[in-house]
Amino acid sequence: MRRRLIGASLALVLAALLGGCVALPSSGPVAVGKPEPVEVPLLDTFVDGPLKDGTPEQIVQGFIDAAAGPSGNYRVAREFLTEEFKTEWQPGAGATIDVLSDRDLHEPEVAEDAAETQVAVDATPTASLTSSGQYELGESTAELTLAYRLAKVDGQWRIAEAPQGLLIDEFTFTETFRGYELYFYDPDYRYLVPDLRWFAGLDAVQTSIVRALLAGPAEWLDPGVVSAFPEGVEIEPGSVPIANGVANVELSGATFDDTLTVQRMQEQLEQSLVGAVRNVDQVALAIDGAVQDVGELANPPVRNPSVDPRPVVYDGTSFGYLASSGDEIEPIEGISPQVEGVSPTGAAVGPAAELVAVRSQAGVSVITPGEGPLERDPREDLIVPAVDPHGVVWSVPATAPGELVAYPPGGGDARPIAVPWSGSTIAALEVSRDGTRMIALLGDGPRTRFVAVSIERDADGLPVELGPVVLRLSALAGTPLDVTWLDANRVASLTAVPGGDTRVIVQELGGIPEGTAGPADAFMLDAGNGEGSLRALTRAGELDVPSGVGWQLRASGIAFVSSQMPD
Secondary structure: OEEEOOOHHHHHHHHHHHOOOEEOOOOOOOOOOOOOOOOOOOOEEOOOOOOOOOOHHHHHHHHHHHHHOOHHHHHHHHOOEOHHHHHHOOHHHOEEEEOHHHOEEEOOOOOOOOOEEEEEEEEOEEEEEOOOOOEEEOOOOOOEEEEEEEEEEOOEEEEEEOOOOEEEEHHHHHHHEEEEEEEEEOOOOOEEEEEEEEEEOOOOHHHHHHHHHHHOOOOOOHHHOEOOOOOOOEEOOOOOOEEOOEEEEEEEOOOOOOHHHHHHHHHHHHHHHOOOOOOOOEEEEEEOOEEOOOOOOOOOOEOOOOOOOOOEEEOOOOEEEEOOOOOOEEEOOOOHHHHHOOOOOEEEEOHHHOOEEEEEOOEEEEEOOOOOOEEEEOOOOEOOOEEOOOOOEEEOEOOOOOOEEEEOHHHOOOEEEOOOOOOOEEEEEEEOOOOOEEEEEEEEOOEEEEEEEEEEEOOOOOEEEEOOOOEEOOOOEOEEEEEEEOOOOEEEEEEEOOOOOEEEEEEEOOOOOEEEEOOOOEEEEEOOOOHHHOEEEEOOOOEEEEEOOEEEEEEOOOOEEEEOOOO
8 A cells, every 4th residue: 555644744743732741942133144053953853762662654654753753863763663773773864854745655564473574765855864964955856765673572563673873854854953053164273164063862962073173174174274173183982061061072082282272172062062052152172081181272263254235236337345225336446447447247356355357358456556467367258256365366158067177376386276166157156264275156958066175275365176076956947047155155146047037045055045025126236244144136236135034225226246355
C-alpha cells in the first residue's frame, strides 16, 4: 500500500501547541535589523512514543516525527528502535531536509505471524545537514528512497535498521534547529570570519559549538581562514559545563607554547559562545587542568567590518557619494574626476576609497588619487570588476566564467585564477569585506547558479587560488543580474524571473534563503551595512530601497551604483 504523508509533522506541532505541550518564551526584547545574537528559545515539543500494537507504517512515521524532540539525545525517538539498534543509531550523523507534502510512505502487506518487514519512504530533499552542523542546499531535488527494516520485539514492531541521522521536513527543521555562528580568523588575524552551523535543541549546545570549533571550519571555507586551535586538541572531559553564567572549557591533547595563541583561542570561544548560548556570559579556558588568565588581545579582530553607509553612484556626469537627500553627489577627493573622465559603465571602490576599479569601453582600469587610469584588463564583454580589502582587482568576461584574473595593486603581474564553479555565463562577483570569501552569480541554462567560495592568499595577501569546494546558495529559474554583501555573512542576489519581474534572495552563508519581489526592471544591487541598507537600481535610473513590503524611490537619474570596501 502507498500512502502520502501530508501535514503529519505540522499536525504534530499543532497538537502540541493546542495541548499545552510546547514551552514558549514569555518575554524577550524586540529588535530591529541584526543585533548582537541572543538566545532565542526553540519550541520544546513533546513528541509521542510508539503506539501500542502500532503497524509498521505507524512505527516508522512516529520515529520520523520524533525528530522534533531532540531532548535527552532523542530519547523518545530511540523508543521506536530495537535494543541493539538504539546504540547503533546516530542522530547527529546528519539530516536530510525534505518537503513534507512530497513525502510518500510505502506501507507493506504484513502477515500476522511475520517477524520482520520493511517500510520504504520516498523523500524529495531540499537541503542536508552534515554531522558538523553545516547546512547545504541540495544540488538536485530528485526523489530518494530510504529503507527501514522492522522486527517484532515482545509482539511490538520496532525499527532494527534505518539510515543514520534524521529525516526532517523543512517546517520541523526550523522549529527544532537553530543557527549558531562559529568564528575563525582571516590569515592576518585582522577579522573574525563567521561559519554558520545548525544544532538541535538547547541541551548542551555549547558542547556542540566547541567541538565544531576544534574540528575546524567548513570544508568550503577552510582554505581561506585560520583557527587558533592546533590539531589534536580535545575537550576534557568531553563536555562544556555552564555554572553561574560561565562556560568552562577545558582542553587537552596539544602543546600551547605562546600567550598570543591562547588569547586567540579565548577570543574564538567568547565570540562563538557569549551572547549566542543561553546562560553564557563569559568563558573560562583551562588547558591540561591549568586555568588560563592571559588577558585580552592588544589588537582585537573586527567582527563585522562596515562600509560607508552612503552609496557610491555615477549619474552620467558625476561620480561619488550620494547625499542623504538623493539630490547631490559628493566627489571622492583625487578620484572622482579621473573616473568621470573615462566614461565608466561600472566601478568598484577599494579600501578607504583610495582605489577604484573602473569598467569602460576600453576594459577595466584602476584609478588611484591623483593618477591617471592604469589599464589592467582589455578583454571584451567584462562584467563590473570587484575589489578586495588588499586592493586586488578581480575581472572576468561575462561569457567566459572560467577566465577569472586577479590584478595585484600597484601594477603587479596578472594572476589567472582557476575557478571551482560551473556555468555558461557570469553576471557578477564580489569579495567579502574581510577578503576571505567571494560570491558569484552565474547563468546555467535556464537557471541561475549562486555560489560562495573561499580565497587562499599568500603571505603578502595576494590570491593564490580559490577553494576547490563551492557553497551552493539559492538558485532560481531566470537570468542572473547582480550580487552584494550585506554584512560579514549575509549576501543577496538579484535575478530577472520569467514574466518580466525580478527576485531578490537574501541568505546567510550556510543558512536558509529568503526571497522577495524586487523592483520592476531592476538590474543592479548594492548594500551598505545590513539588510535594511539594501539598494536596487532600475534601468530607468531609479535607486530604490526597501520600504515595508515594497520598494521606495531614493534617487533618480543614476547610471550605476558601486560596491565598496571598508576603510
